[in-house]
Amino acid sequence: LKINITEIDIPLAFGPAFEGERVRGGDLFGQMGGSKTQCTELVKMAEMNEIEDGKVNVIGPDIADMKEGDVLPLGIYVQIAGREFQPDFEPIMERQIHHLVNYIQGIMHIGQRDISWVRVSKAAVEKGFSLKDIGVVLHAKFHQEFQKIVDKVQVTLYTGKDDVDKLTATARAEYKKRDERVDTMTDEDVDTFYSCSLCQSFAPSHVCTVSPERTGLCGAYNWMDCKASFEINPTGPNQPIKKGKVLDQKLGRFEGVDAFIKGASKGAIDTYNFYSMVHAPMTTCGCCECIAAMLPSCNGIMTVGRDYTGDTPSGMKFTTLAGVMGGGASSPGFVGHSKFNITQKKFILGDGGLLRMVWMPKIVKDEIYDRLNARGAEMGVENFADLIADETVGVTEEEILPWLEEKGHPALSMEPLIG
Ligand code: SF4
Ligand code: ZN
Incomplete structure (x- = not known):
């Protein structure tokens, strides 16, 4: 049974129209990454019975716990299960995080892997933006755009320093493995x-x-x-x-x-x-x-x-x-x-x-x-x-x-x- 998701349940407008939008100094509420804190993204394949589709957890402080000007570390950990899914697809799904997060009005995403950077605007916070919305978007869009290979998506957003550092160490080992897959080719x-x-x-x-x-x-x-x-x-x-x-x-x-x-x-x-x-x-x-x-x-x-x-x-x-x-x-x-x-x-x-x-x-x-x-x-x-x-x-x-x-x-x- 394939899940069809057409609605994306977040308090902000969403779509390619917002992709090029910037969050500049005066509009900025808070940020994660961008050499101020660590911000890391990792997509990993999971077994079907290991994860729960649509489950999104924020572990640690969320936007509502921040004051204007604050920074937070962030780890975006996405687990995907699918009968047709392969570990080779992990980097491709991970690279989608960039434009999909940018599709959220008032949120800006720069970079990838362990050098990501998320900037959250005041306007987005006024509308009730939560880090959870990132997970909601990824779950919905991964189902929509990759229906053929995706059956279940679970997203965990870490904002505690120790958790983010742990995810970063795991992620770096993964990036290294991926990079080395082309090492012997010319x-x-x-x-x-x-x-x-x-x-x-x-x-x-x-x-x-x-x-x-x-x-x-x-x-x-x-x-x-x-x-x-x-x-x-x-x-x-x-x-x-x-x-x-x-x-x-x-x-x-x-x-x-x-x-x-x-x-x-x-x-x-x-x-x-x-x-x-x-x-x-x-x-x-x-x-x-x-x-x-x-x-x-x-x-x-x-x-x-x-x-x-x-x-x-x-x-x-x-x-x-x-x-x-x-x-x-x-x-x-x-x-x-x-x-x-x-x-x-x-x-x-x-x-x-x-x-x-x-x-x-x-x-x-x-x-x-x-x-x-x-x-x-x-x-x-x-x-x-x-x-x-x-x-x-x-x-x-x-x-x-x-x-x-x-x-x-x-x-x-x-x-x-x-x-
Ligand atoms: Fe693709 Fe990366 Fe090049 Fe952008 S920078 S076009 S994501 S390979
Ligand atoms: Zn680019």
């Missing part, structure tokens, strides 16, 4: 890449193309996920793209991709390169995990993640970079990418690859430390992570250059970045 192994146009409501000309060695810039979709998404929904946002003729092996330009993005961006973008940020890089949208920027005096590049709010040697903070580059344009010298992508083999390989990396925030470096060293060693440099400057060394090119010279950073002896 772009040459496949003749089909996948598009992702989920972010076009915010960035109309933006089209991600996801290949085995280039995970989506939000970090939430890899090639396997897009493939599974296409299987669930053949007319959905993830379409197969035949690579076609290789137009530029080094920069990663493919005839089939160019033809596809021209159509999907409605003519705004003619071409982009998979493996370059200097020459016609891929388009960037606002939900990228990291943004890389050229540092010409260091003959290298830097990258900065959403969770670092300080200054960077590019002269711009993450929020400024995301604001300037995140509208769906292809901006030579800059590119949005996922954290995982930094150590994928094709990362800006056309510009010299990972060995160009001269600066990143300590928090990102620590997180991917072992992977940086492993990939560095593959490229011939041992202990590469220790050669990358961070904010403790400096936050301008002038400050970090002498340090890089002293360490003998490989980027300094590479061919000029802009040639």
